[in-house]
Amino acid sequence: MTELERKQDRAPIPADWTYVSAPESRDIVELRERYGHFVGGEWLEPKETYTTIDPASEEPLAEVGQATDAEVQLAVGAARDAFENGWSALPGSERAKYLFRIARILQERSREFAVLESLNGGKPIRESRDVDLPLAAAHFFYYAGWADKLEYAFPNRKPRPLGVAGQVIPWNFPLLMLAWKIAPALAAGNTVVLKPAETTPLTALLFCDVLRQAELPPGVVNIVTGDGRTGAAIVKGEVEKIAFTGSTEVGKAIQRELAGTGKKLTLELGGKAANVIFDDAALDQAVEGIVNGIYFNQGHVCCAGSRLLVQESVYEDVIDKLKRRLTTLRVGDPLDKNTDVGAINSRQQLEKIQELVAIGEEEGASIYQPPCRLPEKGYWFVPTVFTDVAQSYRIAQEEIFGPVLSVLTFRTPDEAVEKANNTPYGLSAGVWTEKGSRILSMAQRLRAGVIWANTYNRFDPSSPFGGYKESGFGREGGLHGLEPYLNFE
Numbered sequence: 001m002t003e004l005e006r007k008q009d010r011a012p013i014p015a016d017w018t019y020v021s022a023p024e025s026r027d028i029v030e031l032r033e034r035y036g037h038f039v040g041g042e043w044l045e046p047k048e049t050y051t052t053i054d055p056a057s058e059e060p061l062a063e064v065g066q067a068t069d070a071e072v073q074l075a076v077g078a079a080r081d082a083f084e085n086g087w088s089a090l091p092g093s094e095r096a097k098y099l100f101r102i103a104r105i106l107q108e109r110s111r112e113f114a115v116l117e118s119l120n121g122g123k124p125i126r127e128s129r130d131v132d133l134p135l136a137a138a139h140f141f142y143y144a145g146w147a148d149k150l151e152y153a154f155p156n157r158k159p160r161p162l163g164v165a166g167q168v169i170p171w172n173f174p175l176l177m178l179a180w181k182i183a184p185a186l187a188a189g190n191t192v193v194l195k196p197a198e199t200t201p202l203t204a205l206l207f208c209d210v211l212r213q214a215e216l217p218p219g220v221v222n223i224v225t226g227d228g229r230t231g232a233a234i235v236k237g238e239v240e241k242i243a244f245t246g247s248t249e250v251g252k253a254i255q256r257e258l259a260g261t262g263k264k265l266t267l268e269l270g271g272k273a274a275n276v277i278f279d280d281a282a283l284d285q286a287v288e289g290i291v292n293g294i295y296f297n298q299g300h301v302c303c304a305g306s307r308l309l310v311q312e313s314v315y316e317d318v319i320d321k322l323k324r325r326l327t328t329l330r331v332g333d334p335l336d337k338n339t340d341v342g343a344i345n346s347r348q349q350l351e352k353i354q355e356l357v358a359i360g361e362e363e364g365a366s367i368y369q370p371p372c373r374l375p376e377k378g379y380w381f382v383p384t385v386f387t388d389v390a391q392s393y394r395i396a397q398e399e400i401f402g403p404v405l406s407v408l409t410f411r412t413p414d415e416a417v418e419k420a421n422n423t424p425y426g427l428s429a430g431v432w433t434e435k436g437s438r439i440l441s442m443a444q445r446l447r448a449g450v451i452w453a454n455t456y457n458r459f460d461p462s463s464p465f466g467g468y469k470e471s472g473f474g475r476e477g478g479l480h481g482l483e484p485y486l487n488f489e
């Protein structure tokens, strides 16, 4: 026996493969007790406030402003001043400098932002660190590159900025949605008033520090916080454009409000995407894609693969593998680097998920949840799979926006297409097959704005994103994402 073999022989055999917790320190984040609105480059003391919390512990984090109509008007006025007195006349290369600076500062401070994003939103630090932050910076880098090339991007069309853009964003990707909205607006020469979601204002407020560090001229970006009333005040305000991401219901209300006003509008709304697994797919990879498709960010993803369509001949195999994989998902502390599924963003969202899951059981679907111990405080939901789902069930039609998958089956590609398209939404879809020709044919027939092949939930700033039908209209990302922020002669 060699020395090494002797040592190995004496080493204790690990009892199991559970992970030791590896929490990220929250010390890097310095929270203020109270935040105002960021208007004209200054902090405006808010008239009303509310408390924003950590959904994993229900602990209060800070007091945040609830912007009144008058405060929103001040922000719009500051954006107008900045637009008319300098920003819109700056050469594109100068605007680009600011965007590049913002991108670099976000990279430098990415750990701080990632921790704060997880604290305030409940998403696993692994995702804030590896997805949200790199992508947010990448959007600023990408659009910085276009700022001085608009004439080449839209040849012979003489692009001009619109003016002030009002932007209202949701709570599922707070900083990333901010980047999707602000980067193209500024690259195109507009100024901005943005409202983050009520439950996740903190990274947008920290971003104001970045704006100061980048020496962005005052008023070019204004951030007001508050609930839906603040969003509604922005929509009514003297702005040239509204960019909204959120629920279909609020999107429709905004569209009604803006009809006939001449304000431009883009809407990025809900989804109920089909993730289609053909029997020739690499099944182990497909199972990873299913997990990433629906359990990423607790399923709080508009393009989540929430309806799984599996070809009948591989159904049992796929479901067995999926159930086995679910038992290995770690649900818990968002700041633990091992966590796969974090906290549900709010009590309200948790109740919505619980309600739809109860409806799924009443309707007759079979539920599977892996054994899982949830923390005592905070908002949590166990990753869930529904089988025996009929197309008419509400869990097959409505956006649950949580870690809940509904599984349906199909026999032929035609049936897969018909079932996949049988939804009021049209945001995204996934196709898993080894045949390139099948990917192309499915991509042509699926009514969805984004279609992933043999992968899921992959994003890139150069790639346009947006939907059809009740998923909204207009595109964000890529050249397409600049167009809604420009007028053409």
Ligand code: NDP
Binding pocket: 168, 169, 170, 171, 172, 195, 196, 197, 198, 199, 226, 227, 228, 229, 230, 231, 232, 233, 235, 245, 246, 247, 248, 250, 251, 253, 254, 268, 269, 270, 271, 301, 302, 349, 352, 399, 400, 401
């Ligand atoms: P909302 O559509 O209500 O929220 C999106 C944003 O709009 C938030 O900033 C919200 O403020 C604001 N808002 C609310 N009411 C108005 C209004 N009348 N005028 C202007 N702005 C308004 O989504 P919820 O957060 O309530 O989530 C509900 C459901 O919507 C989810 O369960 C999910 O199904 C879907 N959703 C879809 C998203 C997507 O990415 N497509 C993102 C988020 C939700 P406040 O935060 O105060 O409500």
